Amino acid sequence: MSTSSSLDNPIDQYSHHDGFEISFVEPPKELPLKCSICLELLTDPCILDCDCGSNFCKMCIETVKKKRYPCPLCQQQFTTIFPNKQLQRTLNGLTIHCPHKADGCSWMDELGKLKKHLNRMPSSETRLEGCGHTDVLCQYCKTFISRKDIPTHETETCPKKPHTCQYCGHSSVLDDIRENHWLVCPQFPVPCPYECGERPQRQGLKIHVKKKCLLIPVQCNFQYAGCKVEISRRDMANHLKDNVVDHMTLMSIKHREEVSSLKETNKLVQKECADLKGENKRLQSQLTGVNGATQNLTSIMVKLEMQLKHKASAIVPVQPPSSEVPPVRFVVTDAKHLRQQEKEWNSKPFFSKSGYSMVLNVHLCGNKDGYGSHLSVYTYIVKGKYDHLLIWPFFGSVTITLEDQELGNHYTYSLLYTHEQTNGEGGAREQTNGEEGARRYHDTLTSGWGWSKFIELKHLNPNFLKDDCLVFQIDNISFSYDL
Ligand SMILES: [Zn+2]
Ligand SMILES: [Zn+2]
Ligand SMILES: [Zn+2]
Ligand SMILES: [Zn+2]
Ligand SMILES: [Zn+2]
Ligand SMILES: [Zn+2]
Ligand SMILES: [Zn+2]
Incomplete structure (x- = not known):
């Protein structure tokens, strides 16, 4: 087993424990960079009290030790793990590219500063600092977004971002405004149903249609006189201009009809008037009769009461001889x-x-x-x-x-x-x-x-x-x- 191949043919890409690839600006020569256990870039390099003096990641070799296995390279039993601080310093001092170089990040600096550059677990104050290609949690929708996209996302596109209706000023979150509020917002512009191209506010649509829309079909002003034309408001102006004579003719016919109908009505009203006068006379004479009868009855009642009062001889319906x-x-x-x-x-x-x-x-x-x-x-x-x-x-x-x-x-x-x-x-x-x-x-x-x-x-x-x-x-x- 030998590690010489990695030293002989230095490569500039190494997998990192944290899940990305590290590439060095100037690939170091004759420097142990890889852990023989995980085959990734050494993280916290350590050596053992064995004879081979190989470097391993701290995490990797501690697992081996826990199981009481010997050194994976020389097979010698070991008892102590020593942090290789010098190698650590050397590694940290090597210049690397940002792992997101391919995505467009031009950051280039010492390996020891990579963690800060990536800033993968930021505090709320520093969440926008560091590599723009690190995914960061959106404070509104709680999904991960590239740091560089966060400002636009949180101010413009996040569906859960606070949003104010630009038409009426109503406040909510973006998707509620778009999916619910705009369906009822009184100031939301809606297209005219007569396709005139106007987009009046929802609350003004009725007035637009009734008074302003040029494409709504309207009836000719002379409909009552008999003109049956129904065309768009825009064309109605021309219709009125072009048909003055026809409209006047219709009007005069209509006028004549109305006069004769009024005469008829007048006749009827006069007849009803006469009938009512007759009826009135009849009722008055009836009333006189009733008044007379009432007077008679009253006097009879007075008489009867007097008779009763004085217990006079009798109330005699008939007086025999x-x-x-x-x-x-x-x-x-x-x-x-x-x-x-x-x-x-x-x-x-x-x-x-x-x-x-x-x-x-x-x-x-x-x-x-x-x-x-x-x-x-x-x-x-x-x-x-x-x-x-x-x-x-x-x-x-x-x-x-x-x-x-x-x-x-x-x-x-x-x-x-x-x-x-x-x-x-x-x-x-x-x-x-x-x-x-x-x-x-x-x-x-x-x-x-x-x-x-x-x-x-x-x-x-x-x-x-x-x-x-x-x-x-x-x-x-x-x-x-x-x-
Ligand atoms: Zn060894
Ligand atoms: Zn390792
Ligand atoms: Zn970067
Ligand atoms: Zn969001
Ligand atoms: Zn609104
Ligand atoms: Zn319209
Ligand atoms: Zn007309």
Whole structure:
């Protein structure tokens, strides 16, 4: 094994532990430069206490020692490693090119100054100092960029660099401005959709299109008169200039049409006016009628209120002839026939003050054995001419007096009519419901139901019968309306 070949044919390129190639400006002759273990340029050269005196990188030979191997060259066991400081100094003093010479770095200096020149692990203050071809971390996007490119990258192209929108001044980072903000920035220039070549601000695009754009199609100003031309705003000026006569003709036709249409409208409006006047008159006369009716109603109400207040005789819907109003005298003239079984007497119908029509019936009655023991005095409602105006069922009372024709010691009693009775309940032979049932009366004057009083004959004073006559008086009739 020999290292003489490297000494005999000196080369000027050596691999460095740190991963780049070192080339010497003047390749040194007869100087051990290579480590026999790693075959790279000696880094921190050391010799051993063996006989061959070879140089190895400190790192390389320490690995060998740890494994207790002998010297890789002379195979002699060694115990100590000595730093070859003299060789180190010599090596550090050799002039080399920058490993990035091929990339364009012209740096040339002693090997010992290479680390500082490359400045691969810079502090924040010195990050821009040293070889421009060393990769340095960008402070914004955290990727490695050649040191020489860092200033441009960090101020212009880094996607994460702080950036202010040049149109509106909004601040963010470059890629956000480009990818998001510019899609909505109100002052970002956008191309006109009508391809007129203008790039108005986004917020001004509508106004541009509406008022300024020369290529937007517009309708002729005389469209309302019938010109159907629709061309770009730029060409419209010429259209207007070239078609003055045509436009004036269209205008005059349109004008004539409008005048006649206005005349029509005017006619219609006048007719509607007349109709409305008529309607107004009609409504006014109706109003007068209503006012009159209201006045009448008011006066009626005042009257009714007064009547109620003073509890005046009654609110009388109908005033029957006074001759028919009680007190009514009813004389049974041939009373000697009283004991004949079939004989009975009916008064003429008479009215209450409000018009209920009734009849007084007198006949003899009693049980089978004692027939003729009682005098039945019986009142009942008959059909009257005011029935449709009256309250049904009604309530009230009537007073009947059998006169003592000698001493004035009269026999007087009252019959009370309740709703139940006048509704046809109690005493009615047949039952019906509602209004019809309520208006129960008799069509004939000779039979029917009503309200009776039975007077025992033995209680009757002989004075009640005089000249074969019984005299009844009916009064104090007070029914619903009469109260
Ligand atoms: Zn050795
Ligand atoms: Zn080595
Ligand atoms: Zn360099
Ligand atoms: Zn960056
Ligand atoms: Zn903006
Ligand atoms: Zn435009
Ligand atoms: Zn036109």
